[in-house]
Amino acid sequence: MxxxxxxxxxxxxxxxxxxLHGLNVVTGANGSGKSSLYRALRLLxxxxxxxxxxxxxxxxxxxxxxxxxxEHVRKDRPAQGTRRTGxxxxxxxxxxxxxxxxxxxxxxxxxxxxxxxxxxxxxxxxxxxxxxxxxxxxxxxxxxxxxxxxxxxxxxxxxxxxxxxxxxxxxxxxxxxxxxxxxxxxxxxxWRFYDHFRTDTEAPARRVQIGTRTAVLAPDGSDLAAALQTIKELSPRGTVEDAVELGFPGSRVEVVNSAGRFEVAFHQSGLLRPLSGAELSDGTLRYLLWVAALLTPRPPDLLVLNEPETSLHPDLLPALANLVVTAAKEAQVIVVTHSRPFIASLEALSPELQTLELIKxxxxxxxxxxxxxxxxxxxxxxx
Incomplete structure (x- = not known):
């Protein structure tokens, strides 16, 4: 660690x-340096x-x-250029x-x-x-x-x-x-980095894909269905089901295999047929992507998440926080976020959480x- x-x-x-601790949140106002810190980790x-x-x-x-x-900051005078000494x-x-x-x-x-x-x-x-x-x-x-x-x-x-x-x-x-x-x-x-997943109509995660065992979700989420099926087969029984139930009570996700081509089928309470990946709302698809990323059966030494709460309804934040805390049991996690409700959900689940606020x-x-x-x-x- x-x-x-x-x-x-x-x-x-x-x-x-x-x-740094086992589970870390880096927060701060826009322009405070959160993205720079994320990029510095990627450079390393x-x-x-x-x-x-x-x-x-x-x-x-x-x-x-x-x-x-x-080169040298003086708080008692305006910033001005000087001859470089180093x-x-x-x-x-x-x-x-x-x-x-x-x-x-x-x-x-x-x-x-x-x-x-x-x-x-x-x-x-x-x-x-x-x-x-x-x-x-x-x-x-x-x-x-x-x-x-x-x-x-x-x-x-x-x-x-x-x-x-x-x-x-x-x-x-x-x-x-x-x-x-x-x-x-x-x-x-x-080290594994996840930034903003695409959820537009042309997003790779919405398409039917050839499926092979996928222990690590791709950065663009293109192998979502295969990753979910891998978690179902390699992780304790009910891992995916419990995460979906927590986010969408009464719902379940199924992976349909058609001659080796995998597709997500989302069963929602009150509907007569499941929704395909192409039909899912942006928030639902994004949550399923985080399920696949954070419940990986092959956790990394370090997992860095950049604003994972983006496009999620506030009601989903406790479920997302539960996924992050679960991932932190097997990997060191750094979360970059400016969402106070999301941080509150993490604090409610993990007393060991370290919150670092960046300022200018x-x-x-x-x-x-x-x-x-x-x-x-x-x-x-x-x-």
Whole structure:
């Protein structure tokens, strides 16, 4: 389980060190930085697949995603530009009870390449334990060079130079000398993100699809019917039925198999025939998608949900909260939401829930009520 998330200079996240529990809610007003935090987590996950540089390019490049305020904030005077004293840097990292990882990206030295706007990975570090200290470092990357701490505690050169756009997580694999790197990489690749599911008339979830065993719902929900049927067969009896009954009393969902093509059939009290996926209301379809996503028989280490309450009637929020709390029994969950009724439903079901409210202070995102001494221990290494 992650215990700390740290981000520096990503959009409004000028400097944030966030404690994490098993079930976390990140909330705040529009523009407070919730989406930036969600994107920062996705960037970390992309790093494990060597996709962080490309993901930043899709957001407009490093210059577009960097903190847009002054390098040093003075609350006693208006924001103004000054001569930069430190390097341009975007840093992201996390720590858990067993391992921690961080990445530091910066601008390249122009050398006439067509890719001179691509950010470079300047530093990476993997360490043992909940916070970075020299004695806990296991693998360290400085520009192109990677070094590994041996079992005797001595540092060894990896013998392999990385490209500046390649992460050591994806491009350096040594199961004998650095097995911890593979462990952390596989965990990060298993992080699961669900954003706004499509429920329009052309949504993939409304179509009949070829069905195979589906333990993990696709991000676009296209394999909804197969995912629901997999949960029915692999999870305890009544798992899907109970979730549907809680959201829509007197209703049940069936998966119809026509020569290997699966379709959802929703039986509703008072109707003579079931409704197909194409006929379902947006809210009903969205709730079924969350049933399939959150009751997965293959839970991830980390599950991140971005505004799951979107388009749901307030009466469905307690049922959705029950799904989230159920998922948190098997996975660490981070929910990004601005819905107070949804948060209240989660609080009623989970006393262990941690709620973190983001606010803006001089344009920078901070955690409401968090003072410097309240932050988890965290240290960024120098370049």
């Amino acid at each position: 992650l215990t700390t998330l740290a981000v520096d200079n990503y959009r409004s996240l000028r400097r944030i060190v966030m404690p 996950s992309d790093a494990s697949r060597n996709g962080a540089v490309a993901a930043l390019a899709r957001e407009g490049g490093l210059q577009s995603t960097l903190w847009a305020g002054p 390097p341009v840097t975007l840093r992201m990292g996390f720590a858990g009870d067993d391992y921690g990882y961080l990445m530091d990206l910066g601008l390249p030295i122009p050398h006439g390449s067509e890719f001179d706007l691509d950010p470079e990975i300047k530093r990476e570090a993997l360490w043992a334990g909940p916070f970075l200290r020299p004695a806990a470092l296991l693998v360290e990357r400085n520009n192109r060079d990677v070094r590994i701490r041996s079992g005797s505690g001595e540092w060894q050169r990896s013998g392999h130079q990385l490209q500046t756009f390649d992460s050591m997580l994806s491009e350096f694999a040594d199961p004998e000398r650095a097995p911890e790197l593979l462990v952390v990489r596989d965990r990060m690749r298993g 202070d001089a344009g920078a995102t901070t955690i409401d009520g968090q003072r410097p001494l309240d932050e988890p221990p965290w240290k960024w290494p120098s370049r």
